[in-house]
Amino acid sequence: MKVLITGGAGFIGQRTGQLLLKQGHQVTVLDNLSPPAHDRPPALPAGMELVEGDVRKREDWVKALKENEVVLHLADHHDYLPAFSKLFHVNAVGTAILFELLLEGKTAVRRVVLASTMAVYGEGKYRCGKDGDVYPQPRRVDALERGVWDPPCPICGGAVTPMVTDESVARPTSAYGLSKLAQEELVRLLGERHGIEWVILRYGAVQGRAQPFQNAYYGALRIFALRLAHHQPPVLLEDGNQLRDFVDVDDVARANLAALGELPTGAYNVASGRAHTVIDLARTLLRAADSELTPETPGRYRVGDARHAVPDVSRLKATGWDAQSGLEAMAREYWQWLQEQPNLDTYFEGAEYLMERTGTVRVAR
Ligand SMILES: NC(=O)c1ccc[n+]([C@@H]2O[C@H](COP(=O)([O-])OP(=O)(O)OC[C@H]3O[C@@H](n4cnc5c(N)ncnc54)[C@H](O)[C@@H]3O)[C@@H](O)[C@H]2O)c1
Structure with missing residues (x-):
């Protein structure tokens, strides 16, 4: 297959690209290498062709689409800061431009796989x-x-x-979730109407080795591990009893491959199928790091977060995919990887300060 991965220089994109290359597929990446995911040019795995460009620019899509038959659309804007218009420009408008080009009929693309998120469910079921x-x-x-x-x-x-929340009802409670649902609806409507195969994958909380610590706005494991590396205890939002499904990036990469191939058109949750509280995750990491520290719950909360996010993964599992990694292994591997990284610095404090200053993270009275 000739595959275009947008956002392919990012965390999930690189892992998926490596897997595709290993199986003999051709991989082009369209990525604008934007901060905070990138604070220096990434070393992309050998064999991936990089088109440095922006999904908001038609001409950059044209350069990247070339002979590619399938598109894995991962590039998006995601953070909790109130940059609402950017969420829609990158996520919704970028996807609309892709479909404008597909409908002109000058590309070889027959299938679009969109990376989406549990955030489209809002509070869920x-x-x-x-x-x-x-x-x-x-x-x-x-x-x-x-x-x-x-x-x-x-x-x-x-x-x-x-x-557990299945794929049937999506009601986002954040601007990010809304922008992803807009992106999904474009893919579904235009794909269906114009005969382009489409698959929407709604990922749980993706974790794993090589998750860049530059972007400390989300990714509980990375945030806790970065604090721990600075000898500070994990600080949990709310009371730490929020339920999440933490899924390993390699399991997500395998789901992406299935979706690029024969997976029938539709929306699928991609997660481990096991719910854990956030405090469970923090304790698992502390054990992996052999640390005496204990998690703190000062009553902070993030506006727009869902209390629980527990996906029902039975639809994807029925196709033969299953998650192979568990929480202990994810925490252990991430901690080992983080410790091998040079110049661990104060990204975490920067993101924390910005989220408090903009009212994104607040403290309960
Ligand atoms: N990581 C998670 O826990 C998670 C959970 C749910 C959904 N997702 C979805 O998975 C996808 C990939 O996430 P990730 O964790 O790999 O993120 P990431 O930040 O590591 O990668 C995203 C990539 O997109 C690129 N990008 C951003 N804006 C762009 C633009 N305008 N034009 C071109 N490229 C641009 C960035 O440079 C980056 O390389 C996203 O669509 C995200 O919504 C991720």
Whole structure:
């Protein structure tokens, strides 16, 4: 296959590109090498052709599309800072430009695989004893300010229990999630209408060796490990009992390969199928690092975060894919890798300061 990976110089893109090359495929990368993911030119694996360009620029897409038959669209803007318009420019407009070019019929592309996220589910699915399955509204800032972390039932206001969320209902609670859903809807609508095969992959919290520590806005393992490398304890948002599904980047790369090949058109959750609390992750890392430190929960929260994000992975598993790595191995490998990196510096403090200054991270009263 001739594959174009947008954002292929990033964390998931490099791993997927390596796997594709190993299996004898040809890989072109379209990436603008933008900060914070890149603070210096990356050393791309040998064999990947880099087109340095921006998905917001038509001419850069033209240079990169060439003879490629399938596109893995990973490039996106993702952070928690209030750069709302950039989220839509890169994510939605960039994808719209790709489809404009595909419809002109001058490319060889027959399939588009889009990287999406659990953020499209917002608070996701819960069960209420009285009202059955419900999808809570975004959590109110006044409740978070009081340290009330769990969302109420949107019908009766009572307590609800988190459930695994399947692919059927997407209701984002952040501008980022909305921009990814806009991107998804473009791929689905235009792909369906114009006979271009499409697959949407909604990743859980992707972790693993080589996750760049330059971008400390998200990625709990990287944030905790970076603090630990500076002899500081992990500081957890909320009370640390948020449920997440941490999935290894190599498992995600294998799912990407399946999607580029024969996976039937549709949207699929890509995650390990095992839910862990964030405090579990922190403790697992502390064990891996043989550290005496303990996690701290000063009541900080991030506006727009979902309380729990627990994907149902049965649709993807039914196609034969399964996650192979677990939490212990991910934490151990990441800690080992981080310690081998030169010049670990203060990226973490920079990101933390910026998120507090812009009101993205706040402290409950
Ligand atoms: N890492 C995760 O936990 C996670 C979770 C859910 C979804 N995803 C999705 O996976 C995809 C890849 O994520 P990642 O973790 O590899 O991120 P990353 O930041 O490591 O890589 C993204 C790459 O996109 C490039 N890029 C950014 N803006 C661009 C633009 N305008 N034009 C061209 N290139 C641009 C960056 O330079 C970078 O190399 C994203 O679409 C993201 O939404 C990631």
